Amino acid sequence: MSWLIGLDWGTSSLRAMLFDGEGNVHEARQRTWGIRHLPEGGFDAALSAICSDWPACPTLAAGMVGSRQGWREAPYVDTPADIRIIAAHLVTVKSQDGRDIHIVPGVRDAGAPDVMRGEETQLIGALDLHPEFHTGARLVLPGTHSKWVDLRDARIAGFATMMTGELYAVLLNHSILGAHLTDTSTTERFDDRFDEGVRAARASGPAGALTRIFSSRALVLEGRLPAAAVPDYLSGLLIGEEWRAALAAGWIDSDQAVVLIGDEALCLRYRRAAALFDLPDPTWIADAAARGLWRIAQAASLTGDRPRATKEFHA
């Protein structure tokens, strides 16, 4: 089988992986060239720089690179979406140096409505790494826009977004809650203040945690919460709100362990919050993007499972 270049190309970073013919990551590189932070020369320059000295081979990209603000828009496919549907809707853009870049489409849930872009590749990877998810699983991909996902019959059956990470950032950096804070970062090792925030979210009941966010300001004014602890308290309140809302909306059941995919420090916060909601301990997957890119490339026959006419697909 052919080698493959896989690109995880988001808003704030670009990750490139060179896969050998067996799907193993031979080498990985990361740069800060997200689609809003491209170097001079744009997408072309970023790609040729990050892949310099790698062999020419089929290239598959996932993430915001396929958005309207990306290199080429790869229109959303609808839920329920599986690997076959996703692989059948790749969009191709030709780079200045003549190579075809295949771009993975995002997925749309017509319900709310809601959209994802990049997470579908993680989910395809998770399905491949964990065959037990095929019959059904609930996954959470925490982040700027957390995704709560219902996998069923090896498909992305439905999902919903909570803007927790972005809400946290804008409240700390631009609202009264972060006023007088010199450092708005949380620490890797969170503490009791995070727990207090989670408990306040749980206690908010059906009214929800928006009824409690101003209380963090009041707690500071009263001297009951040090200003430096606001980030952890607010983190707990907003992550707790995700669990509260997910239970209230029926996205998860209280007796089924969910699967977390993402950054370890952030996922540890979600695990802690689950414990404070008396929920089963979630399992954790660090990253499934590489596996997802490889599997989608295979399904689209980019890796040479079936012969392809165009020369540049073979290293």
Next chain:
Amino acid sequence: MSWLIGLDWGTSSLRAMLFDGEGNVHEARQRTWGIRHLPEGGFDAALSAICSDWPACPTLAAGMVGSRQGWREAPYVDTPADIRIIAAHLVTVKSQDGRDIHIVPGVRDAGAPDVMRGEETQLIGALDLHPEFHTGARLVLPGTHSKWVDLRDARIAGFATMMTGELYAVLLNHSILGAHLTDTSTTERFDDRFDEGVRAARASGPAGALTRIFSSRALVLEGRLPAAAVPDYLSGLLIGEEWRAALAAGWIDSDQAVVLIGDEALCLRYRRAAALFDLPDPTWIADAAARGLWRIAQAASLTGDRPRATKEFHA
């Protein structure tokens, strides 16, 4: 009775009112000298400029001027708080030109906890303007930090804050929801998009509207919501969330009309949202700050109801 200068001194503006001896506003002036936007010379300069050519007379100020970042901190009094308690806890600061400025304390609800500063004066005014509120009323003061207030036995019995106005502003100005918007202002005449947002909030049920805010982005991507309509949609979603949360938290009953105090255009949005929640039509009070300042000054005997020793209290 003596004349009085009343100051409604908030974060972003300063309003000064000269009352005649009967409590009528003889003249009112407004400047942009909120406590975060003071002119050179600070509080003293702002006060003497806005009161220039007014007779020397007792001066009472309410609002953020009494916060820790204000001229002099006027510590919170606890709920239940009435006019007598508030008037008994004025704090005094002497200006450079020798006058005493009396400052109204804020009110604290130890529950959540929660705090208000400036609204207590509006509430004292509303109680005076509407004796029927003495037995009990639910009031909403919409704004940057909306206050939902329980008046009982002519006291501020309890209250809660929703950061709706601030949340709206930070989401539109600093999050993906406002990306690609050239104008993030709403219009005075809101339209169907506002209604759609309110309905989405109501439909969110116990899960709450944070599960829906990202959908405004998805609606734009799908072409179902023009980007220019996002401010009105988000306004509807967040104001709708206030009503949803207020009902879920038991702050209001579904069969009792609430009272709105504040800016007319904003209060019209709250009235429209109440209608979409099938709630009784709220009544509206434009502004009760002037009446509140006068009544608190009377209760504190600043207006000469009782003789006072210090000379500068008499014009």
